[in-house]
Amino acid sequence: MDRIDIYDTTLRDGTQAEDINLTTEDKIRVAAKLDELGVAYIEGGWPGSNPTDKRFFKEIRNYDLKTAKVAAFGSTHNPKATPDADPNLKALLAAETEVLTIFGKCWGIHVTEALRTTLERNLEIIAGSLAYLRPHARELFFDAEHFFDGFKADPDYALAALATAHKAGADALVLCDTNGGTLPHDLGEMVRAVRAALPGAVLGIHPHNDSGLAVANALEGVRQGATHVQGTVNGYGERCGNANLCAIIPNLELKFGRSCLPEGRLPLLAPTATFVAEVANLAPFSRQPYVGDSAFAHKGGVHVSAVARNPLTYEHIDPALVGNRRRVLLSDLSGQSNILFKAREYGFELDKNDPFVLELLTTIKERESKGYEYSAAEASYELLLNRVLGRARSYFTPIHYRILDDQAFTRDELTTEATVMIKVGGSLKHTASTGRGPVNALDRALRKALRGFYPRISEMRLLDFKVRVLTSANREESGTASYVRVLCQSGDQNRRWTTVGVSHNVIEASWQALEDSINYKLFIDDKDKLTRALRG
Known part of the structure; x- marks a missing residue:
């Protein structure tokens, strides 16, 4: 079957999210990581719209990307100008990329209301813009903006816009669900109509997520013949975001059997998702499918017991395929299986009848009933485990x-x-x-x-600090007398860890979390030192 080309638009569409602002340096770092992942195209931005994107295209020329081609993005020319006099098209050429992408109008209301021109003139603008760019681009893509809404309103005109772009030399016609409101079955029918009208055209799909269907629509587009998929890492984008490549890519590779990354690159997906979130200064979404920290996390004792025997019982794929990992959480829902699994993670082989297992399980459940949350504070749990076993020194x-x-x-x-x-x-x-x-x-x-x-304490830093008031049915422990839980995330150059504290007094709870955090840093450094010594 045909390969699917992944066209990443995180650096342009993704930065339109209200809480994302990337510098030129940030964009270079993300581009290098996307190239390492192995996407086919990286849309660097709109050089005609802002200085940051202009600097990006100048700077990226100094980097030898191994897999991805860089694309510059822009619009068709101004209705009142000619292509050769249009500043936006000139800026595209000045970017000096081998791939150019422009968007054009396919919906009558946008032609008459936004462009304030006629339907006929809009087709001339599409044709003229592409014809002007064609000799200067190795690959030239046309993003059919609002295509599906335009098709619903006037299918003949929407198809005419595509036919015009195809005739003018566009290498791919990218069908955009710009408002994100199209349902998958409707989208499928419209893609089939395009294939019937333009059987020789290469089709792409560019969905937005305003109905929570962007990933489903991207997959349906591929199912109906699209071989070019546009989206962003972590689904970043304006309003509700764009199609999330971190779900699309593994679905295509593992469920559709369609290749879209170079062989062996899929395990880089989860690290890439985390890296981009960090550069964007956003907390990674833990419940994100495939790449989220909770995607393969198991809390209930029945689940853990089953997964320990056969992971297929509660996991749809092996998490390692996408660079993720299985996690077993500890809480008042935990059973002996959770304790045994977590102990094994830390190098302890315990028997389910070992009194230590029952003691630790009882301790965890008692603490969780007071508000401790070891599922979110694994460093505090590891310390507790080693203290009960007598293997953690008092620093x-x-x-x-x-x-x-x-x-x-x-x-x-x-x-x-x-x-x-x-x-x-x-x-x-x-x-x-x-x-x-x-x-x-x-x-x-x-x-x-x-x-x-302990001089190495200088290496660690506080990354996040969260306080939550814990509600209680007991009136004497409610309102300002409630228990509070503090989660403290710390890190050094090698790792991150989270610790927990609980008390009626927020200062005491904070002390508990801080004390655990420092103890964990010292404990894990000792473990690393011992491991290096044993290796010689």
């Missing part, structure tokens, strides 16, 4: 801490100071530090006290 003993807030209203200034007293070995350390709020001050004071004993 320091907390003796005392105090928080002082000083509000100077005349200067509209709040100063927070934390003092900490700890014991390390036989040494007592008493330090103080100021910070932006009590948790920051406490964190800085604790690190200051420990840094002389």
Whole structure:
């Protein structure tokens, strides 16, 4: 069967999402990662619209991309101008890419209301723009904007726009569901109509996700003959986003049996999704199919027991195929299977009848009933596991801490100071530090006290801090007297980890999470040191 060409438009469509803003340097980094993944095309942006995209096209020439071709994007020429005098088309040529993509109108209402021209003139604009660009591009694509809405309103005109683009030399006609409102069965019928009207044309599909159907529509487009699929990593895009390539690619490769990445690249998908999220400064969506952190996570004891025997019982694919991993979560829903599975992950082979298993399970369920969430704080769980087994050393003993807030209203200034007293070995350390709020001050004071004993603490940093009020049926433990749960995500140059604390007092809960976080850093460094020593 024909190969499917993946055309990634994260750097253009994806940046139209309201919470994404990429610099030229960010876009270069993402482009390099997409090339490593193996997409066929990377749409770098619209050089005629902003300086960032102009700089990207100039800078990307210095990079030797191995797989992907870079495409520049723009529109058909202004109705009041000629192609050779149009600034947008000139900017496209100045980008000096081997692939050019332009969009044109296929829906009458956009021709008359947006372009403010006639239907006949719009066809002339499409033909003239493509004819002008054709000699300068190795590949030339036409994005038929609002094609499906245009087809519903006037199928003859929508097809005429495509026929005009095909005759003018477009290498692919990309059918866009720009408003994202088309249902898959309707889309399929319209793609079949295009194939019948233009049997020699290469068809592409470009769906948006306003009805939550972008992935389904992309797959239906392929099922009806499209061999070119446009979308974005993680589904980023304007409004509800674009078609999510992180779901489309594995569905095509693993479910449709259609090749769209070079051999051996599919396991790079999950790392690429995470990388792009990080560059965009967005938290990865944990429940995202295939690549999300929760995509192959199992919490219920019955599920874990079955997966331990045969993963097919609760997993539709092997997570390693897309670069993901199986995770077993611990909670008040856990059974012995969860404990055994997690212990095995950390190198402990335990028997289900081992009293330790029952002790740990009881401890976890008691703590979870108070609000601890080990499914989201695996570092705290690993410490708990090793402490119960007696395999985690005590790096320091907390003796005392105090928080002082000083509000100077005349200067509209709040100063927070934390003092900490700890014991390390036989040494007592008493330090103080100021910070932006009590948790920051406490964190800085604790690190200051420990840094002389454990210099590598300087490598770690706080990445995320979340506080949640836990509701209770007990009136005495509700409202401002509620328990609060703190999740603290920390990281160093090699890894990330999350710890948890629970208390009626948010400072105490924060201390618990911070203490676990530092202990985990020291514990995991010791494990790494031991592993290196054993390897010689």
